[in-house]
Amino acid sequence: MTHRPEPSSPTVPVRPAGPADAGEITRLRSTYVLSEPLGEDWLAVCREQLAERLGPGGDARAHVVDAPAGGLAACAMGLIHRLLPGPRYPEGLAGRVHVVATEAAYRRRGYARAAVAALLERFQQEGVTLFELHASDEAAPLYAEFGFASDPAMMRMTRLVAPDASPRPDR
Structure with a gap:
């Protein structure tokens, strides 16, 4: 990230x-971010872990x-992780911005932009200097406004416990 994020909109x-x-963030992630919504068991696991991790x-x-009627209209959630220090991350x-989601009824109001700006500002206040995320084509212009750029060097791999199995929530 090359630009300091703008403060969240007043x-x-x-x-x-x-x-x-945690429950609402997990719900928004399941509904709007993941390619398939999570089942109730996975929602419970994520909700419990996120509640602890937000503490x-x-x-x-x-x-x-x-949201005016209760629940959340939008969220931006990220995880901080340690790396070995260097000149660009002393x-x-x-x-890592992990979840950015807005309820369909509240889109186009600047909610995601404000939540992302506040999250990036918080990261920066805590000494984070390397910012990462995976962006959909639809969201990429928003992140570019904050200074994010595509990086062709990033690669990704998922390894499940066994080739034909996916881990169960109770493991």
Whole structure:
């Protein structure tokens, strides 16, 4: 990331998320980010882990916009992880934007932009200097506004426990 993110918009009521928001963030991730919605068992596992990780000493950070009728209208959630330090990341911290989602009824209001700006600002305040994310084609222009750029060197691999099995929530 080359540009400092703009502070969140004062007209969008974005706030830091806490453990109590884990269920709604998990729901938004399942509904709007994942290629297939999670089943109830996986939702419970994710909700419990995220609640713990959003708590004191956890590695998750999130900023949310509340929906007027309850629940969340939008969220941006990321994870901080340690790396070996270097000149471009002297604190040895990287932040991965893991979830950005907006309820369909609340889109085109700047909620995602405000939540992402607040999340990136929080990362930066905590010493994060390497920012990562996976962007959909639809969201790429928003992230480019913050200074993100495509990196052809990034590669990805998923390894399941066994070639024909996927881990169960109870493992």
